Amino acid sequence: MATEMIETLDPCCVPIVGEAMGVEVAVTLAAKFKALGDPTRLRLLSLVAAQEDREACVCDLTEPVALSQPTVSHHLKILVDAGLLTRSKRGTWSFYALVPGALDHLADVLQTPVTV
């Protein structure tokens, strides 16, 4: 039946189009989309992604978004908590890197299997 719930699959592998989504999967995915639901966080993510090694020092992210470092760090923490970035400390500075495959997995969820 079309409205059957899919509870047991990996959240990354349940396409929105084609199957109805179960509660647990929806909660996991919604947290990631919520993290993306802020213009500053999208810009920070894209700035990290635009670096050659997909990693950026927090010290290089404040100026492009014209925000204070505490504010930028707050947004970056939300992206880390959502599993989209990793954080590593080197000396005084924190470096943020894309979690390999994390955005691709969200893209797979959104991708329609047939033309709608």
Added chain:
Amino acid sequence: MATEMIETLDPCCVPIVGEAMGVEVAVTLAAKFKALGDPTRLRLLSLVAAQEDREACVCDLTEPVALSQPTVSHHLKILVDAGLLTRSKRGTWSFYALVPGALDHLADVLQTPVTV
């Protein structure tokens, strides 16, 4: 330069990975991701998408998510406002349909052009 802003492109066609994102594009995209950042809305979207014609009557959506019709209608309105669903009235009931290509466009934004 890696941190150069891209302001003029269609929001649907700016990949997060590879280019830094400008403010206007980020605001447009963030509104759509914010709409997806709620488990109930993800489930409603998937329920609509799971229908054979990618369209569902609001009367068929309340029971699967175990919420009242006003609450379901509130969530559906947010998805309509975000450009992810369309609403049409037939007699007493409202019907909600996927906006063709809307989820695919968001998926394109998230898709990494190279393996990270």
